[in-house]
Amino acid sequence: MKELIRLIDVSTNTDNFADLNHLFLTIFCGQVHYLAGLHGSGKSALRNVLCGQLPAAAGTLAIDGTPVLAYTPQDAWAKGIFSIEQNASPMIPSLSIYENMELFYSAQKSKRSFRLFDRRNACKRTQALFEAYGLSIDSATKVQDITTEDAFLLYLLEAVYVNARLVILNLSNLKLSYMNNQKLFHILKQMNSLGTALLLICDSFSDQSLLPGKINIIRKGRIIKQYDSPAVDAAHINNILIPAEMTASPKNIVPSSGSITGIMELYYSNYSLPNYFANLGILSGDSPDSSIKFLKTDSLECFCSNLSIGDNIALVRYPSIAEKTGYIDKALLRYLEEEFNTVLSGFGAPLAKNMEDLSIAGKKILGIERWVMAGVRKFVIEDPLFGLDAKGQQILLRYFISLRNRNIRLIFVFYNLSELQKICDIVHICSHGKIL
Structure with a gap:
C-alpha cells in the first residue's frame, strides 16, 4: 500500500x-x-x-x-x-x-x-x-x-x-x-x-x-x-x-437486593422518558405514588458550577430550606460532602473536596447520588456511560453495582451495545418504544 x-x-x-x-x-x-x-x-x-x-x-x-x-x-x-x-x-x-x-x-x-x-x-x-x-x-x-x-x-x-x-x-x-x-x-x-x-x-x-x-x-x-x-x-x-487499580473487583459487593434493568432501544429519538416508560409498561407494577426519578443524559451533569458539592446536594435534598432562607449551615454542607465522599470511597472512586476535583464520572455520580440522598429509590437513566472513557465507565459501573446493593432499582435506556449490559439483571430489546 x-x-x-x-x-x-x-x-x-x-x-x-x-x-x-x-x-x-x-x-x-x-x-x-x-x-x-x-x-x-x-x-x-x-x-x-x-x-x-x-x-x-x-x-x-x-x-x-x-x-x-x-x-x-x-x-x-x-x-x-x-x-x-x-x-x-x-x-x-x-x-x-x-x-x-x-x-x-x-x-x-x-x-x-x-x-x-x-x-x-x-x-x-x-x-x-x-x-x-x-x-x-x-x-x-x-x-x-x-x-x-x-x-x-x-x-x-x-x-x-x-x-x-x-x-x-x-x-x-x-x-x-x-x-x-x-x-x-x-x-x-x-x-x-x-x-x-x-x-x-x-x-x-x-x-x-x-x-x-x-x-x-x-x-x-x-x-x-x-x-x-x-x-x-x-x-x-x-x-x-x-489503570491496574481499576481492574480489581469492587470491595464489599454482596448479593443484590435491588435490581438493574436495561432497555436497548434500536431507534433513537428524543423521547420523553416518562411517556416512553408509560408506553412500555415496565413500571406498571409500581404504585402510583412511587418516587421514580427520570434522568436524561445531559441532566446528569447539570449543576451550579459556582456552588460547592454540599450546596449542589442540598438544593435537591433540602429544597425548602434553600428556597426559603437561601442559606444552609456550613456544618450541614460539610456533612453532605463527607457523606458523598463516603459513597465514593465505597467502590474506589477518587474523593473530591470541590466541584473542580470531580471527573466526568464523578459529576454523573453526584447527579444521581444527590437524589438518592433525597430519598429516591427508583431511577430511569438515559445512556449514563455516554461521554466516558474506559476508566470513567468502570467507576460508574462500580457505582451502579453499589446502588443495587443499597436496594436501589435502576432502569437504563441505551441505544447501542453498552457495557451496562454486563451488570443488568435483564435487558429488553425495544423498537420505537415497544418490547421485541
Whole structure:
C-alpha cells in the first residue's frame, strides 16, 4: 500500500496535559486505524495536527512522502483529509441534500462555482450515491426535514462525494441507535473498500469486528502499543487502557437486593422518558405514588458550577430550606460532602473536596447520588456511560453495582451495545418504544 501520512517524533506545545509527546504513526492509503485512549491521552491533539488546526512544535508531518511545513485546515482539505463530528455538520438546513453536497464539493474544489452546477445531474449523482451506500433518502429533501442521525450519515457521505483520502471520525462522541450504528459501519466499510483510509477515535474499545483494523493505544501523547483487530479482543485492549487499580473487583459487593434493568432501544429519538416508560409498561407494577426519578443524559451533569458539592446536594435534598432562607449551615454542607465522599470511597472512586476535583464520572455520580440522598429509590437513566472513557465507565459501573446493593432499582435506556449490559439483571430489546 502507498504511504499516505507519516508522523515522525511529533510533539505539540500548548501547555496542555494532552499534548503529543514524541509520537510516531504511519497511515497507508486504504488502511483502518483505531486510536484508543483515555481522556487527556492526546487523541484530540493528534486529530488537530492531522487536520491542520494545531501545528507540530517538533518532529515531522509527511503527506504522500513529502514533509509539510506551513500546514493549515485548507491544506488538509485540499489533500483529502477530513475530520467529522456528529454535532458539527456544515449542512445548511434550508437547502436540499443534493445542494448541500454540491456546495461542499465546491468548497473543497475551489475552482468550481456553486451557482453554475447542473441541478438535475447533481440530484442524480447524490441519489446514486445514497443507493450505493444503502440509504433510502430522497436527495431532494431539505436538510431541516431529516433526523439528526441521518444528517450525520449524510455528512459522512459528503466525504465520499469529494473523494476523501482520510476520514477521521470520533466514535466516542457519537450518539447513534443500534440500527444507525450498523449503517455507519456499513458506510465506513464500503468507503474503506474503495480506498479511503480511516482513523477512528475511541475512549474505550468495544467489539469492532464489523471493521477490522490496526488498534493504536495512546497514552500521555505517545502510541504505546499497536495491535491488529480482530486478532486481539476488546477486553484485552480495555485492560491496557484502564489503570491496574481499576481492574480489581469492587470491595464489599454482596448479593443484590435491588435490581438493574436495561432497555436497548434500536431507534433513537428524543423521547420523553416518562411517556416512553408509560408506553412500555415496565413500571406498571409500581404504585402510583412511587418516587421514580427520570434522568436524561445531559441532566446528569447539570449543576451550579459556582456552588460547592454540599450546596449542589442540598438544593435537591433540602429544597425548602434553600428556597426559603437561601442559606444552609456550613456544618450541614460539610456533612453532605463527607457523606458523598463516603459513597465514593465505597467502590474506589477518587474523593473530591470541590466541584473542580470531580471527573466526568464523578459529576454523573453526584447527579444521581444527590437524589438518592433525597430519598429516591427508583431511577430511569438515559445512556449514563455516554461521554466516558474506559476508566470513567468502570467507576460508574462500580457505582451502579453499589446502588443495587443499597436496594436501589435502576432502569437504563441505551441505544447501542453498552457495557451496562454486563451488570443488568435483564435487558429488553425495544423498537420505537415497544418490547421485541
